[in-house]
Amino acid sequence: MYLLIEKTFREALTRFIRATYAVDVNVVTERPPRLEMGEIASPVCFELAKRLKRPPRQIAQEIADAMNTLAGVGGIRGVTRCAVAGGGYVNAFLDRAAFFGAACRLAGHENVEADADAPKAIVEHTAINPNKAAHIGHLRNAAIGDTFVRLLRHAGHRVEVQNYIDNTGVQVADVVLGFIHLEKKSLGEVRALAAQSRFDYYCWDLYARVTQFLEEDKTRLTLRGQVMKEIEEGHGPVAEMADFISTTILRAHLATMDRLGIDYDLLSRESEVLGMKFWDAAFQMLKDRGAIRLATSGKQAGCWIMPLGDAAESESEAAEEGVAEAKIIVRSNGTVTYVGKDIAYHLWKFGLLDRDFHYARFHKHPDGHVAWVTTMADAEKGAPSFGKGHEVYNVIDSRQKYPQQVVREGLRALGFAEQADHLVHIAYDVVGFTPRCAAELGYTITEEDAKRPYIEMSGRRGQGVKADDLLDEMKKHALAEVDARHRDFSEAERNATAGAIAIGALRYFLLKYTRTAIIAFDFKDALSFEGETGPYVQYAVVRVNGILRKGAEKNPEFDTEDLAQAARLEAGKIDVTPFLQSPNDDIWEIVLLAGSLGARVEAAIAAQEPAFVAKYAFELAQGFNVFYHKHHILSEKDAEKRVFLLRVAQLVKDQLVAALALLGVTAPEKM
């Protein structure tokens, strides 16, 4: 609601300024520091003052006067008047009653449905190597990605969610190596093991052992080389074991993500990127379009290289100095590098490659949604049209920034400038431990590590908090709290409530930090259900539930009267203006905030920053708690005010539920 009025106000200012002063300025708006100064402010006159060489206040007065005439005849919908403030701000005051009515009508229906033929956004996230259990660093990736998907869908975008599975890389090979050389297990024995234990946890430990095994004696790396070669050939017992491991662990990852409500449309696997020869097609394109060239001298002789940035202009100098300024795409032995494969894959994502995968159904999410997988086998019928994205968002940690840039440059070099501009890297920083937390978990840390602000999680070394362990721990914690409060709950209620709280706490914890913040994980922070946490927000919803429930239960005699009053309120027969102008504006404050979800979602999408929405949910819950303590709804004597307060509570609840849904969190009925 706020978003709409803000936009209208901005447009009115822009039009007026262009018509009157014949200048084009970017009109920005913001919230004034205090409500009595209005709800929208624009500092545009400071900029105009410079250009017109006139005092800002004078211009502001002219604009405000003009806007008032406009507003008076309904020129700016939702705005009652404008005024000059401070040194030259133009402030707008909203029609509070109209805002309230519109916000109530819109609440819960703000999301726009996407057209089936609208441009598609592809979001890739999660992408965990399928050789060990997921840890909370992986969870941060998935939570950011999943929330971003929800934001895009809320705003009416068509979205396809992909999870890239590197099932042929060293990480899987290392676990295969572990089973064969350290444990001397056959495929049959590995299968049996997987059937009777948590396979992803088992591999977690084995992977760490393999890492150590290889570090102890570098000559053992030849074993890895052998395993990788056999995996790449795609048949034989080693390849079969690799496939079994990666597939089993992928299922474990999906089960973990299902606990958090994270869905995928497509699981695209490296094995098919290789098997379908995407690279061959891309290689031809790169050569045809002159994006890469064969180096004939210097260190990179024999490699196919892609000049980068400045190197493109000064390549001869670089060659003379023997400096490697270009990115190697194909090695001198003819094998393709990681970026090469990634360029090929991104050509497919944008629908620029004349090849496609075969698809098969792989997994059914709890909500019934089917995740498809790429396959070398015959295609199953009924697959949606995958790929051909208009925009591509990759949620990958910030260390991958350089390779992502190279892929973008590759697209540009191929002449796909528009696609290159539409390839967005949603970078986030890692999750580490506080040194204290690492020590608690029993990891040996050096003295140097102890002084660091955080210690990195490492699947390779087997150091990390496993996602399922943390979720279990949080649920246990939540269950204890539920038990202490609600002895009357059934077993099913206890579980459902504790589960919702655990997910709320975990997802909020992962999303409240902005992407550039390094999360130093500590159980104390993560397990907290007080203050700026998911449960705090859920609790506000529960409070509204309580009011609505009690209102109906305890006062049946109220009921008929309130129903009649509520009907009058919806019909606009009750003048709510006095309620929204109470001496200190406190009710208006919460109504205004409740009507601002759309504006926050837009900002979150523009900045690709899910934390904005988490922050909003917390602020709204906080605002409600203040309102809740100040206005006792059910004991309010004035029937008109009572139904009004009740409607405000309902409005806040609707918006809290909507904001939580964007974060992938639900609120229980009671907690």
Place this chain on the structure above:
RNA sequence: GCGCCCGUAGCUCAGUUGGAUAGAGCGUCUGCCUUCUAAGCAGAGGGUUGGGGGUUCGAAUCCCUCCGGGCGCGCCA
């Protein structure tokens, strides 16, 4: 060496394209449950926005410089 990110209250972090008096949470201290759930609320205390310059009517935000921390730059994936 080159490039990117970060430095804000005791701790952990916000601060939307430069805007009005820099905000939360945690922790500390003081109050509030016989009225809708205290997973809550009210209040107190806590700041040279790493230092120094500059641009601007206006800087936590932009530029320069220094200090401190992190990451990336491979014929690894």
